[in-house]
Amino acid sequence: MNPVNYLYLSALLFTIGASGVLIRRNAIVLFMCVELMLNAANLALVTFSRLHGNLDGQIIAFFTMVVAAAEVVVGLAIIVSIFRTRHSASVDDTNLMKL
């Protein structure tokens, strides 16, 4: 199977994630979309790793996963605490620090 198809899939996933970030307002959905973009990048990295025949891409994919996990921990905690105080998960409502 031509590895280039994996790259197309990766681009598709990234685009879906990016559009989601731009369009949706719910913080949870936004979060999922960011994850989608990260995983699209992971997929691309793994594909390139296979194409070039070395392991660098796979190693970086692991790093990405670790960072994504850490991000989920912190991010979800923030979203939950915002939801508790404001009873809404819409990102547009959270503008306390806006001038």
Added chain:
Amino acid sequence: MNALIPVLVAAPLAGAALLLLGGRRLDAFGHWLGVVASTASFVAGAVLFFDMLGRSTADRPVHQHLFSWVPVGGFRADVGFQLDQLSITFVLLITGVGSLIHLYSVGYMAHDERRRRFFGYLNLFLAAMLLLVLADNYLLLYVGWEGVGLASYLLIGFWQHKPSAATAAKKAFLVNRVGDVGLSIAIMLMFTQFGSFAFGPVFGTAHTASEGKLTAIGLMLLLAACGKSAQVPLQSWLGDAMEGPTPVSALIHAATMVTAGVYLITRSAAIFNLAPDAQLVVVCVGAVTLMFGAIVGCAKDDIKKALAGSTMSQIGYMVLAAGLGPIGYAFAIMHLVTHGFFKAGLFLGAGSVMHGMDDEVNMRHYGGLRKYMPVTFVTFGLGYLAIIGFPGLSGFWSKDRIIEAAFAKGGTEGWILGGVALLGAAITAFYMTRVMIMTFFGEKRWQPNAEGHEPHPHESPSVMTLPMVVLAIGSVFAGGLFALNNAFLHWLEPITGHSEGNAPLGSLTISGLTLLCVAVGVAWSWAVYGRQPVPAVAPVGSALTRAARRDLLQDDFNHAVLVRPGEYLTRGLVYGDTKGLDGFVNGLAATIGGLSSRMRRMQNGFVRSYALSMFGGAAVLVATTLLMRSV
């Protein structure tokens, strides 16, 4: 003996410093201190004069170098004094007349609460004037030149509470400044031409410079002389300067300071002799001013302003003579000295009249004063006879020689100049007779003053009449003394040079013509003012009379040509500076401020829109990279 030279300047300078810094402690006797300082200077001058008389002609000029003033590279200005026949003549005139006027002022200013300061200024004037005539280089002369300008400014504006006095003082200083620019440019030209501006080196090398350069230097010196000596076109300040106390008018604006221009031209003889074009301009200026002053003098009802017009006219004679070159230098100085006597005497007489008439200056409100002020009448009368050139009196000897010299210029020029000088003599006789008749003869036309008091004319105290008597004696005899064996001419000849010229008419013929002109002037004046009563209110008069009353429209001219456009210019520039230059910078700041507030709107706080611009930017970057690679 040379050590006495600095004393000439130092004595009045010390007097001025003491009087101006001494404070109220000196109020009681300060005026006598001023008189002593001035007299000390006169005594020193007299000692130096007799010392000089005792030496042979070649040894008479002496020089004393005091200290190096401004040494910068090739520019070497020193403070040094030069005492020769020309400067000692001035020293004696300045300190002699100056001391007399100091004495007179003791009486005249007796009731002024600021008398101490008045004497301080007078002493300051003497010091500056002596510096002017003793300086051995043009830069030091310039110091004295502006110094007398300052003293004149302070004294004209002495009664500062009168706005007219303050304005007149400012005007005098400003007009003089215009002339001073001429002197400074002349000095700069000398420096670039000769690398020096000391008298000796400049005069010694003058012949090596081109005539054009010498003419330029001469014209610049003439500009300076015009300012200081109230010659056309810088004459407008002298009439207004009469706002000062009368002793000031006598000393500064008649006898000494206003003649400084004549001194400058005579001193610079070596330059003018080599620049005939400049000399021609000098002569023209002198001739024009001679007529100008005389015409103005005929129309003024203010006794001091009439005398001021006369001063202007007489200095015109001197400038004319100085412009004739070696034919006239000595006679210019001779007339300057005799004029110093009789004009100072006339002004002091006028002051005495004003003193007795509650400071009234309008001659139409005088009349018949000869019985009430006999001494003033006699001294003023002798001064009058001297100035119109009554045979045997001072003015006769000096003015006659100038008219002769004017004819001796030769050619058409000689006839024109001689004619102008003759006509001037007639007009002089006319306006001086007018002053005399309106003041001392005829019926009383006295008016009550502002508080309603009738004036009670009375003779002035002896401290005032004594100087008048001395000056009257000078007015009578000085000219004859000078003319005896041509003594004055021989005295000055080593400095100024002399040549006879070729007069188309005999000396006696010219004297006869002059006397005829004078007689006509006197007779005409008597016909107008003596035979019929003088109206107490001036009649409207002809167009010329009205113009002459307004100083031949000189102020109107200056106002229209200089003052008005100047005001518009400064107003426009002030506007331009705040709105234009500053407006440009402020506009720049406002534009940046506006732009940034526009830009701020893009920061809307929505993460999504930031993300969009991020994605957009990334997409553009990627696209560019791809494009670049494919090209």
Added chain:
Amino acid sequence: MSFPLLTVTAAVPAVGAVVTAALPAATSAATRRTPKTVALAFSAVTLVLAAVMTARFDPGGKRYQLTESYTWIKSFGISFSLGVDGIGVVLALLTAVLVPLVMLASWGDADPEDPHSFEGRRRTQGFFALILAVEAMVLVSFLSTDVFLFYVFFEAMLIPMYFLIGGFGDRAGGPEAARQRSYAAVKFLLYNLVGGLVMLAAVIGLYMLTARAHLGSGGGGTFDLATITNAVSSGKLSYAPAAEKALFLGFFFAFAVKAPLWPLHTWLPNAMGESTAGTAVLITAVVDKVGTFAMLRFCLGLFPDASRYFAPAILVLSVVGIIYGALLAVGQKDIKRLIAYASISHFGFIIMGIFAMTTQGQSGATLYMVNHGISTAALMLVAGFLISRRGSRLIADFGGVQKVAPVLAGTFLVGGLATLSLPGLAPFVSEFLVLVGTFTRYPAIGIVATVGIVLAALYVLVLYQRTMTGPVKESVSKMPDLRVREVAVVAPLIALLLLLGIYPKPVADIVNPAVTATMADVHRTDSKPAHPAADQSWFSYTSLDSHGGEAK
């Protein structure tokens, strides 16, 4: 190593600033005077040190004397090196003389209205500490022989000046005056910052060139002024013409803003008008002199060819400034702004003298800096006394002051006469030298500049006439005459004006060798007179006689 006199001279006011600022808030009338006395004492010590420095300076000796050098940033060839030439030493002395007088004149200007309010508690300390800080920075600028060191202090000066202008002014004005004041302070800061920024670029550019020529001790670049100047004149450092011109303009722009040269002058009237009289004197008599001083030392020394190239253009700008400043002074209604515009006219003369590139012009310009400092201080401080008595800066609000306060009017007149360069007072000597120096090389420009002499008389005498003469106005009829403290401020200034007018030779002797060295830097010599007088001695009657014969 000998005693570091220059460093100590500059350090004393700096220490004084810290000490004064740290003094505790006043609790009583007696302690309210403490910060003033302390600051005055520090400035007096500085004056003594500056006098010692002048005395130890040998005009016939080396160009830079009393030199000290300490490594600062070795990797960039920057050192803290100080040294004086004849020009620096007289300007440093002028600064040291003026600052105590300014303090004495501003004695009550910084007294808080409400000593217990938050901003009132330490107001006096702040004012006098800032003045000392300015003095320290100006002194380093005058004494520094390192381009980078100079730059740092040239710019750092802006900080205390900004607070002096913005924080202290006429009390009477109210909120509108406060707004004007902060506008003036920001304008001052922005103008000078922009100038400084351009200069920073040029400083870095200069460093790159020196690094390329391996001028530094380790083969790298250097900021040492003497090293660069020598390298330039020996040809070891040769610029590309375009680069030299660009660098020159970078330096010159900063100095022309500070000086200020027309048309970069518009910050000065605001800054001088809105600040206290003392601050105005600091601005025009001390801080601005750094600009003209730096033109003479840095522009001419570092970029001789570009200086000669731009000289005609700069001369035209300066002569425009002379006339323009004077005309605007004539049109002013505000006493302090009038003096500010007069200063712009005078700065035109100074810059004209520098770029005429003759010995007379440059010596005259240096003397002019000193004399203008003294004369403006005299006029401005007396004007300050006058304004504080009436509570107004408008000329129209005065009239007849001469009658009620003759000493005040007399000193004001002397200050004014000095401003119009009356012979016998110091500014005349310098103005005439500048004019002669310019005239010998550029006659037309010299002649146009003389118009400034007439206009100077006009604005000074109009100012004097409107404020001092005429009938006494009701509002000034109770005006007290000068107090003892105020006389003590003005008397030394007037004495200096007279002394330097009658006997300027000692100062000229100090300045002349430095100017000769600068002239050598720019490869210029005075033009010779067309027909030099054979006998340059005082007098020779023989020559006159020979000529008199010809006249006959």
